[in-house]
Amino acid sequence: MTAIQINSVEKSYKGFKALKGVSLTIEQGEFFGLLGPNGAGKTTLISTIAGLIRPDVGSVKIHGHDVVTDFREARRKLGVVPQELVFDPFFTVRETLRLQSGYFGIKNNDKWIDEVMDNLDLTNKADVNMRALSGGMKRRVLVAQALVHKPPVIVLDEPTAGVDVELRQTLWKFISRLNREGGHTVVLTTHYLEEAQAMCQRVAMLKSGQVVALDTMSALLRRVSGSQLIVHLNSGELPPDLRHLVSHDEHGNGSGNKYSLRVNDYAEVEPILARLRESGAVIDEMQLQQADLEDIFIQIMEKGAL
């Protein structure tokens, strides 16, 4: 089943095109990452999915319900954690969650509210006014608010921006469980690429309002050829016939040179080391580094696509 269907969405603000014909299909049960630098259009796209922004062109459907023409059904299926740390200063945590349940038409929701608070370590703050909470705690309440109606589709817009490690771990443990056991679709935007690499099965990368990469995480990681062999030479130079392998080098502070060499598989490592020995170079330090999402992200953002 298709959880989110985005068809050729365009959105402009006073002449600035924030989204330039974005199309995406996210299936039910996926853990999907939406990545891109600041200003790429991630939040605009999420706000369009949430119905907070109306597209100039194109359409968005949640479980087959258009977010503009059939907004009530679409919103029942969707839980959104906004990027901004917003709260209503008049209410306690429990009041906030009860009100949010009511807005979604759910009465007597305390059992689930208690479970959500327990999973987000909010139970001992249940009767505390929102104003008295730390930023991290407010962020947890935002997550809880998005989950009060058990939405099949959960959208998290940079939920871990500026929060401590403990919250990140608590949050990801709970969200992963919802995705794994409850079959909830999760759409995540984050600037922490290691989080996206660890959590997401599929990723779309946005740049200047356009999707520049869309693939499974494993396929994306395969796109960057092989790994990096990082060698720190104490003495000697990198032989000229190895220079074509250099992806970037960092000159040491007078004690030698550091080079990153591209290797497609482990079998290529030994010949490189042998060539270095032949040339008289002395290796002070060596490291084999797998390509990660950050490498791919940087390459895509620099070149537009791989």
Place this chain on the structure above:
Amino acid sequence: MSVVSVGFRTLFYKEMLRFWKVATQTIAAPILTAMLYLLIFGHVLEGRVEVYPGVSYTAFLVPGLVMMSVLQNAFANASSSLIQSKITGNLVFILLPPLSHWEILLAYVAASVVRGVAVGAGVFAITAWFAHLSFAAPLWIIVFALLGAAILGTLGVIAGIWADKFDQLAAFQNFLIMPATFLAGVFYSIHSLPRFWQAVSHFNPFFYMIDGFRHGFFGQSDISPWTSLAIVSAFFAVLAAVAINLLRGGYKLRH
């Protein structure tokens, strides 16, 4: 859509809870203000002005002050709640759920009516000690109080949606709501005005709300309460249509 849906009831309850949690500011303060008006104007003008035969000026003033309090507080409730939510960003909690446009409008207006009527009842309970009041037609009192509060609650929703910052809302209140209320015959009968200003007053919808409300007390008014009811009802219908269209179109709410 059911008017008494859980979504409507929750938003209505939230709006009530919001003003109740700051009742000193939202209920007690306007009652004190109205009492000061009565003490000052009543003291200065008592015995000098007789608007209706056999009705003291203080007695004449009480319904006007009650209605003015109802109207101003009904407006303040919806408008301040919306602008605060817009500026702090927590309006998103209302915009993300599947609330219909009618549920949102009715919840804000109903809570405004409750606050307006609560303040009006408080003003009446205190000011009634200072004057001998009759209740010639109590049904008109109830009808115009509820309708007036609903109209100002709706205007509050419109102003709250339109305003981007507190000064814009203050301008709406100070340059539109306040003059329209003060010039609607709270402190005088429009028959005491020159002919030109009498004619101008007939274009002020607030005049009909206050005149009809006062008719409920004294059984006499500047114009027929039925005429006032028709004009006030039409005004309410127009404002409700404007408000619902703003919500439906997402004006300044959904970009």
